[in-house]
Amino acid sequence: MIDFNADHALEIPDELRKRIGMPRESVDVNAQVEAGIAAVQIPRQIEFVADLAAGLPSITCTALDLVVENLLLNAIKAMHDKPGVLSVRTWLDERLPREPFIVVTVKDTGIGMSKDELGRLFEPRQAGHRGGGLGFGMRWVRGWVRRAHGLIGVESEPGSGTTVTIRFQIHAHQTDRLPQGGEPA
Ligand SMILES: Nc1ncnc2c1ncn2[C@@H]1O[C@H](COP(=O)(O)OP(=O)(O)O)[C@@H](O)[C@H]1O
Ligand SMILES: [Mg+2]
Numbered sequence: 581m582i583d584f585n586a587d588h589a590l591e592i593p594d595e596l597r598k599r600i601g602m603p604r605e606s607v608d609v610n611a612q613v614e615a616g617i618a619a620v621q622i623p624r625q626i627e628f629v630a631d632l633a634a635g636l637p638s639i640t641c642t643a644l645d646l647v648v649e650n651l652l653l654n655a656i657k658a659m660h661d662k663p664g665v666l667s668v669r670t671w672l673d674e675r676l677p678r679e680p681f682i683v684v685t686v687k688d689t690g691i692g693m694s695k696d697e698l699g700r701l702f703e704p705r706q707a708g709h710r711g712g713g714l715g716f717g718m719r720w721v722r723g724w725v726r727r728a729h730g731l732i733g734v735e736s737e738p739g740s741g742t743t744v745t746i747r748f749q750i751h752a753h754q755t756d757r758l759p760q761g762g763e764p765a
Pocket of ligand 2: 653718
């Protein structure tokens, strides 16, 4: 059993190292988002909505699945076994036709964060971090998004919930033959 666990423990940094280098391969955004969703067990009392726009261009990112997985785990933790709505959406923002973005949002109706907590969200292991996690998740999430030249924004309201929005700029020519995108209603 010790051997088995030691082997398993040694695989973890290997797996992570693969995700640390600069991303090279182009990945299907929705396939990555779906893999992130599949990695998480969503409690029965939570209404889960996945609204993924078809035909999005691929992007270069090593760990979008882990990004989504981490955000979902945080959202579920913030929802405290209470009923609520958890949604994941992807869409193409073409409001500026020459500056199109792929947008990924994870939105929860959990306890939210105060301004102070929000300000410390990316700092690992701050006092005030709730729950049993190590407190490194959001720092990793931001690292993965930045290495893929993406931007991450977080809006939160204590008592009503949190929305994390990730944007990846793409080239205008990548959207030439795609169906019309837009912000979901
Ligand atoms: N969706 C969310 N709703 C409310 N609080 C959140 C949410 N996501 C993160 N947080 C807060 O930020 C802290 C840090 O998150 P994270 O870096 O993922 O570390 P961990 O999940 O290990 O605590 C969490 O402990 C929690 O207090
Ligand atoms: Mg976390």
